[in-house]
Amino acid sequence: MWRRADLIIPFYKTSIEDNVKALPKEPPFSIVSCPCSRLLVNRTLSTMDLMHHSSTFLLPTMPEDQRPSLTYALVVLNQSLPRFTPLIWKHAQFRLCADGGANRVYDEIPLLFPQEDASGVRRRYKPDIIEGDMDSIRKEVLDFYTRLGTKIVDKTHDQDTTDLHKCVTCVRDFAPGLDECNLCILVAGALGGRFDHEMGNLNVICHFSSLRIILLSDDNLIHLLPRTHRHEIHIQTSVQGPHCGLIPIGMPSRSSTTTGLQWDLDNTEMKFGGLVNTSNIVEGDNVTVESDCDLLWTISLKKLS
Numbered sequence: 001m002w003r004r005a006d007l008i009i010p011f012y013k014t015s016i017e018d019n020v021k022a023l024p025k026e027p028p029f030s031i032v033s034c035p036c037s038r039l040l041v042n043r044t045l046s047t048m049d050l051m052h053h054s055s056t057f058l059l060p061t062m063p064e065d066q067r068p069s070l071t072y073a074l075v076v077l078n079q080s081l082p083r084f085t086p087l088i089w090k091h092a093q094f095r096l097c098a099d100g101g102a103n104r105v106y107d108e109i110p111l112l113f114p115q116e117d118a119s120g121v122r123r124r125y126k127p128d129i130i131e132g133d134m135d136s137i138r139k140e141v142l143d144f145y146t147r148l149g150t151k152i153v154d155k156t157h158d159q160d161t162t163d164l165h166k167c168v169t170c171v172r173d174f175a176p177g178l179d180e181c182n183l184c185i186l187v188a189g190a191l192g193g194r195f196d197h198e199m200g201n202l203n204v205i206c207h208f209s210s211l212r213i214i215l216l217s218d219d220n221l222i223h224l225l226p227r228t229h230r231h232e233i234h235i236q237t238s239v240q241g242p243h244c245g246l247i248p249i250g251m252p253s254r255s256s257t258t259t260g261l262q263w264d265l266d267n268t269e270m271k272f273g274g275l276v277n278t279s280n281i282v283e284g285d286n287v288t289v290e291s292d293c294d295l296l297w298t299i300s301l302k303k304l305s
């Protein structure tokens with residue numbers, strides 16, 4: 001079943017081998033023979049694998065059937081901690097602080113437990129790793145977590161990648177025995193504040209486009225929908241929505257199609273400077289997306305009562 005045949009290799013190639021060599025490097029493309037025995041290449045969106053997305057980590061208890069499927073790592077950035085940080089801390093198996101993110105854990109986590117003794121809370125919320133160029137973490141904070149046994153990875157020499165980039169690399173390379181497909185990196189404090197940092201954080205999710213990375217603030221959740229898959233997004237309506245957006249990042253999209261939105265796309269072109277899909281509304285609890293380009297998905301988070 002070919003939905004579209006929007007890319008056809010020119011017929012001037014002399015042999016099948018030459019045609020195969022001329023194939024685009026990036027998936028997903030499939031090869032079909034045409035009647036004259038030369039090759040056509042179809043972009044077969046409908047036969048792409050389906051990727052599921054569900055923000056169950058925002059729920060106090062994860063549904064049974066979701067529990068084993070993803071392993072969560074949490075990266076805390078140097079921004080006001082979202083109010084649900086203790087919840088995602090609990091769901092995560094690895095907790096990292098990006099440089100000054102450690103100050104936030106030290107200063108702000110105790111404020112979320114005003115009835116409890118601050119130093120007890122701090123000992124309970126001990127990061128596994130603090131990594132970065134260490135120009136923002138305070139000495140007392142570094143000393144405190146060093147004494148508790150947190151691993152400190154000082155990357156002062158690297159001034160070309162952000163601390164978030166360093167932390168994602170660390171999780172990807174060192175999470176023991178983890179298959180990338182089962183890993184999901186939650187990033188707390190990624191939005192709001194300095195725009196250069198926000199853009200840097202978006203750049204990180206584009207750079208690591210094969211990893212599941214979710215940028216979080218109190219108000220929003222953002223992740224990438226790679227063009228290599230069709231996407232089914234389950235909306236946790238108790239904690240997220242209804243405002244959402246789909247934004248082509250890096251390059252124009254010739255064709256994006258959605259279901260489940262108030263303003264759905266139907267083979268629609270999107271580009272910066274032209275149409276982008278913002279100020280949209282989720283209609284129910286399922287959204288599907290397929291596109292020829294990586295898209296950013298963003299959805300609003302509800303204030304907890």
Ligand SMILES: Nc1ncnc2c1ncn2[C@@H]1O[C@H](COP(=O)(O)OP(=O)(O)OP(=O)(O)O)[C@@H](O)[C@H]1O
Nearest residue numbers: 077078098099100136162163164190193194197198
């Ligand atoms: N205002 C912000 N908004 C979004 N993300 C932020 C913000 N501030 C920091 N971050 C994130 O937290 C990480 C650690 O922050 P930190 O302030 O320690 O970094 P930094 O390298 O010292 O930044 P800079 O030197 O540019 O001020 C950054 O790499 C960035 O990803």
Ligand SMILES: Cc1ncc(C[n+]2csc(CCO)c2C)c(N)n1
Nearest residue numbers: 099132133134158159160161162163
């Ligand atoms: C082209 C270019 N632009 C900006 C920086 C600065 N920079 C980018 S990431 C980083 C580390 C922040 O912890 C710093 C200082 C650079 N190196 N190269």
